[in-house]
Amino acid sequence: MPNRVAIVGIGQTYHTTRRPDVNQPEMVAEAVRAALADAQLSIKDIEAVFSANMETFEGIFLPDHGMAAEIGAFNKPGFKVNTGGTTGGSAVVEGFYMVSSGLYDVAMVVGFEKQDCGDTTAAISAAATPMWGKGAATGAIGEFAKQALSYMETSGATEEHAAMVRLKADRNACRNPYAHLKLGLKSVDEVLQSPYLVWPLRILDFCPQSCGACVLILASENKAKKITKKPVWIADVEVVHQEPFRAGVFGDPTGKETYTQHVACERLYKRNGITNPRRDIDTAEIYEPSNWEEMNLYEHFHFCEKGEGWKLIEKGITEIEGEFPVNCSGGVLATNPIGATPIIRVAEAALQIRGDAGEHQATRDIKTALASALGGPNWTILTLLKRSL
Amino acid sequence: MAKASPKKKAKEKEPEYIHVKFDMPRRYNWSTGRHLGHFYAQAKENKKIVGNRCPQCKEIWVPPTLVCPKCKVEMGWDLVELPQTGTVYQYTYLVLPLWDPHYGEKWANPYPSATILLDNGVFYRHRLEDTDKDKLKVGTRVQAVWKEDYEERGEGPADILYFKEIGK
Amino acid sequence: MSTVTEKLEGMDVWIYHGQIYIPNRYSAGAVGSRFLIEIRDKKRIMGTRCPTCNRVYVPARSICKDCFGQLDELVEVSDKGTVLTYTVCNQPNPVQPVETPLVYGIVQLDGADTGFVHMLGEVDPEQLRIGMRVQAVFKEEREASILAIKYFKPLA
Numbered sequence: 001m002p003n004r005v006a007i008v009g010i011g012q013t014y015h016t017t018r019r020p021d022v023n024q025p026e027m028v029a030e031a032v033r034a035a036l037a038d039a040q041l042s043i044k045d046i047e048a049v050f051s052a053n054m055e056t057f058e059g060i061f062l063p064d065h066g067m068a069a070e071i072g073a074f075n076k077p078g079f080k081v082n083t084g085g086t087t088g089g090s091a092v093v094e095g096f097y098m099v100s101s102g103l104y105d106v107a108m109v110v111g112f113e114k115q116d117c118g119d120t121t122a123a124i125s126a127a128a129t130p131m132w133g134k135g136a137a138t139g140a141i142g143e144f145a146k147q148a149l150s151y152m153e154t155s156g157a158t159e160e161h162a163a164m165v166r167l168k169a170d171r172n173a174c175r176n177p178y179a180h181l182k183l184g185l186k187s188v189d190e191v192l193q194s195p196y197l198v199w200p201l202r203i204l205d206f207c208p209q210s211c212g213a214c215v216l217i218l219a220s221e222n223k224a225k226k227i228t229k230k231p232v233w234i235a236d237v238e239v240v241h242q243e244p245f246r247a248g249v250f251g252d253p254t255g256k257e258t259y260t261q262h263v264a265c266e267r268l269y270k271r272n273g274i275t276n277p278r279r280d281i282d283t284a285e286i287y288e289p290s291n292w293e294e295m296n297l298y299e300h301f302h303f304c305e306k307g308e309g310w311k312l313i314e315k316g317i318t319e320i321e322g323e324f325p326v327n328c329s330g331g332v333l334a335t336n337p338i339g340a341t342p343i344i345r346v347a348e349a350a351l352q353i354r355g356d357a358g359e360h361q362a363t364r365d366i367k368t369a370l371a372s373a374l375g376g377p378n379w380t381i382l383t384l385l386k387r388s389l
Numbered sequence: 390m391a392k393a394s395p396k397k398k399a400k401e402k403e404p405e406y407i408h409v410k411f412d413m414p415r416r417y418n419w420s421t422g423r424h425l426g427h428f429y430a431q432a433k434e435n436k437k438i439v440g441n442r443c444p445q446c447k448e449i450w451v452p453p454t455l456v457c458p459k460c461k462v463e464m465g466w467d468l469v470e471l472p473q474t475g476t477v478y479q480y481t482y483l484v485l486p487l488w489d490p491h492y493g494e495k496w497a498n499p500y501p502s503a504t505i506l507l508d509n510g511v512f513y514r515h516r517l518e519d520t521d522k523d524k525l526k527v528g529t530r531v532q533a534v535w536k537e538d539y540e541e542r543g544e545g546p547a548d549i550l551y552f553k554e555i556g557k
Numbered sequence: 558m559s560t561v562t563e564k565l566e567g568m569d570v571w572i573y574h575g576q577i578y579i580p581n582r583y584s585a586g587a588v589g590s591r592f593l594i595e596i597r598d599k600k601r602i603m604g605t606r607c608p609t610c611n612r613v614y615v616p617a618r619s620i621c622k623d624c625f626g627q628l629d630e631l632v633e634v635s636d637k638g639t640v641l642t643y644t645v646c647n648q649p650n651p652v653q654p655v656e657t658p659l660v661y662g663i664v665q666l667d668g669a670d671t672g673f674v675h676m677l678g679e680v681d682p683e684q685l686r687i688g689m690r691v692q693a694v695f696k697e698e699r700e701a702s703i704l705a706i707k708y709f710k711p712l713a
Contacts, residue, residue, distance in 0.1 A: 014394040020406035023586035043625040059581025069622030119488045122579045126490035145481035177393035196484040407585040407593045407701045414578035426569035493578030544562050
């Protein structure tokens with residue numbers, strides 16, 4: 001039986017398009033200090049530091065080498081992880097493994113991205129094998145565009161539904177002091193007027209490129225109870241990867257493709273006795289790079305039947321006041337500092353459980369929350385959080 | 390607590406902040422290996438798209454691969470020629486130009502990129518002819534159009550110029 | 558640059574000669590910007606002092622690696638210093654800022670507690686030695702860049 005692990009400290013920077021006032025390490029340090037203050041710990045209490053960053057997005061290889069001091073990792077164990085979009089999720093899992101194994105009692109997980117320094121889509125395109133040549137340069141956006149088309153063709157969802165997802169994200173983001181895009185959108189029409197980026201995705205259908213960092217402090221059971229009165233327990237994690245860069249298809253209704261979301265949540269639900277996710281889980285912070293993907297993920301995670309994701313949005317079930325709130329923080333659609341993004345999902349889910357989310361606290365009481373990470377060609381990491389084990 | 394997003398202040402002058410630019414192409418030599426190399430050879434010599442069949446699950450993988458992603462067994466050399474006709478399954482096209490890291494330029498790709506369901510049921514990613522985007526439809530029947538000049542071929546998937554609507 | 562595919566003689570293996578080319582910019586941040594601007598405008602080299610550890614970092618950085626303290630105190634250090642170590646590079650590479658042979662040195666400036674990596678110039682490689690006293694030579698036309706310092710030359 002592995003040791004129990006709790007989140008005892010949460011910190012993030014505000015997220016925005018440009019941060020010329022700080023370099024990358026200095027920006028990360030802001031989140032580290034916030035997490036230490038939240039846990040009321042000093043950097044000396046941290047035994048190991050695990051960092052997450054999409055290397056080369058800022059043009060720098062081994063960014064962790066230049067910031068040991070700023071992330072509080074000087075003379076400490078730990079290393080950086082990079083698994084594509086799931087990077088931050090991998091770092092949370094890594095921290096969880098390290099503490100649950102008993103190797104460390106207090107570990108810190110640090111995720112960051114400073115996207116005003118490079119070109120993200122170009123960097124993602126550079127990850128594709130060169131054999132596909134000129135024209136593969138749409139990064140992740142092209143994949144989600146095709147997925148959106150398939151979803152539209154097969155589920156009955158319309159562009160209006162996608163616009164409603166953005167409106168929900170924007171309303172929530174406006175209540176979140178750290179969120180990036182806060183547009184104050186009022187109507188579906190405002191979203192539908194935004195220009196196309198990669199057809200049929202509009203600019204407002206897709207997540208922004210943010211600068212920001214997010215930090216979690218994890219502790220073993222004994223330590224956690226000493227550090228905080230409100231530990232949030234990591235009940236379980238699941239990681240599923242699949243073969244990259246095959247002719248894999250996002251949003252394939254033929255059933256030919258294996259979805260890592262299905263594999264991951266079926267395993268996680270089974271281990272934790274979750275038979276009806278919308279009843280057994282109180283909220284979810286999911287990794288939705290596009291409006292369409294949010295509706296798709298509702299279905300993949302069995303929050304509803306297949307082809308009915310858009311109905312949850314239409315009925316307001318996933319609103320902050322709703323029966324099953326999803327992404328009370330505004331989600332990835334509002335804030336996307338890539339290496340930090342999945343850590344923010346876990347952090348925001350934990351804030352909901354603590355009841356410390358402030359203005360974007362869900363109306364219903366949150367005891368159990370699910371956080372997801374998505375990346376690469378359809379990779380999934382899930383983290384299940386609980387107020388008590 | 391960290392600072393929350395700053396409120397936009399009226400005309401407050403930002404101090405001078407320095408951004409150090411660094412632009413340098415990083416060269417690499419990428420080897421196809423023998424399985425993928427065979428795909429390149431068949432495209433150049435015979436204008437054929439080839440995949441290989443898994444000895445265990447019998448699934449066809451294209452381009453040919455060393456190990457079956459599903460069964461994790463060695464694929465071997467059961468090569469299969471794929472049909473060059475299929476149906477458009479998904480498509481998208483760039484509206485805003487994006488930076489292409491392999492070419493070092495901002496490029497508005499005129500070709501829609503598509504997932505094509507080939508007639509033997511295998512998905513193939515390629516691009517469609519640069520035509521009126523409004524006429525694109527899921528379900529359109531398409532066929533591969535190759536580079537005719539032998540000397541120009543030798544770039545694997547790029548030996549096919551695009552997939553073109555059949556009957557046009 | 559275009560890309561070229563080439564078939565290996567006698568084998569079904571192809572080599573793709575490619576490149577990855579993405580425009581990047583590195584934000585120096587508030588403290589880093591001050592450091593570069595002082596060199597550009599006033600030919601002054603700045604460090605930051607950690608009051609807890611009583612150490613001066615050059616180039617200026619905003620966080621102390623030992624105590625994790627926030628460093629706000631900018632201090633000017635001397636443009637003269639001592640060579641801690643050096644190397645002579647004869648192999649040309651596109652990343653190098655000047656032509657070979659090129660001498661890299663680590664210089665501890667007077668008033669600093671850390672080494673500062675830069676180039677050494679106006680010196681015969683044969684005469685280089687650890688402990689040598691050197692002084693910064695600034696370019697006439699200066700941008701906000703570490704290369705606004707041309708190199709460090711031996712003190713007469």
